[in-house]
Amino acid sequence: MALAIIIMAAGKGTRMQSELPKVLHQANGHPLIDYVLDTAIALDPAKIVLIVGHQAELVKEATARYGVTAALQEPQLGTGHAVMQAEAHLSDFDGEVLILSGDAPLVNPETLHELIAFHRSRNGAATVLTAELDDPTGYGRIIRQQNSDGVLKIVEQKDASKEELAVREINSGVYVFNAKLLFDALGRINTNNAQKEYYLTDVFGICFQSGKRVNAFKTANPHEILGINTPEQLMDAEQLLMNINEA
16 A cells, blocks of 8 residues: 655744744754654655745755655644645545654654554554553543544534543644545545534544544654744754754
């Protein structure tokens, strides 16, 4: 089965307190996006589509040596809208789509190999990479079917019940989809929400409504899924990356 990878790299990163696109902030002398692109290339995909938006030309110039396809998200209307921009570049693609975040440099290629193998072995429509955190505050929770790899629902913290808030398994934002199902479902989501944006996670709601199975694969290393939104988180990531390089 062929693999395509979509990398989300359109965000401004307001909390980084800088005009520089978030994915171009450096960790140990390298832009965050370099770590993600190196990981993506290690998976030997048929195609990599980089979603650019804020200061798009700067991001394209910084990543030109990788030879990936850039797709412009303008205006930026949410995560679902970002992935929609890749559809034209994958119109003739028949396989699986892995979605990564350009501001999450710690995810390991081996973990992604395992995620993809797990997805293929379970014959589901989609698979979510998850992690268990001591403090899951701020993350969407994974509500599993009882004693199962299957996901019952993914609930955002603001919408979670008291029982759901006690769940420590969280959504990493890394997903594997059947390509046709992904883009069909994206065509059915809407902006009927407080932010008036297209949410990628609404695709899972489409899967659940149509009786399609969504599975969860939990990484043993919760640090892998950490994204970077603040200068403090960038400092933490630098230390973790140094630890990986020294191992």
